[in-house]
Amino acid sequence: MQHFGMEAALLPRVELAVDEAVTNVIKHAYAGSKGQIHLTCTREGDTFVITIQDKGKPFDPRSVPPPDLEADVDGRRIGGLGIYFMKKIMDEVSYRFDPAEGNVLTLKKRASPATGKST
DSSP: OTTTTOOGGGHHHHHHHHHHHHHHIIIIISTTSOOOEEEEEEEETTEEEEEEEEOSSOOOGGGSOOOOTTSOGGGSOSSOOHHHHHHHHSSEEEEEEETTTEEEEEEEEEBOTTTSOBO
């Protein structure tokens, strides 16, 4: 991302979003069985695009309701914040399923056009 002119301070946040996405694939799409995860990073104009593709069980992250962040910590269920983090960190999160390609999750982060810095 730095090579493409993105702000260095953004790297840990984007890494967190990607880590959460890949962890979800491992835990839920493959659920203990072996499988491959293909990760592609590209630049489209001022946007850094990360595509995560797998052939595991389909799961649409748009179907997950937002977490109740106001709930008491003791009453809150464990986990369930990964998709929330992805949506908060990234400018765009999209998902599609194709029988031939499998699950395709796309995460996008734009740089500010005026400065080249990420927003």
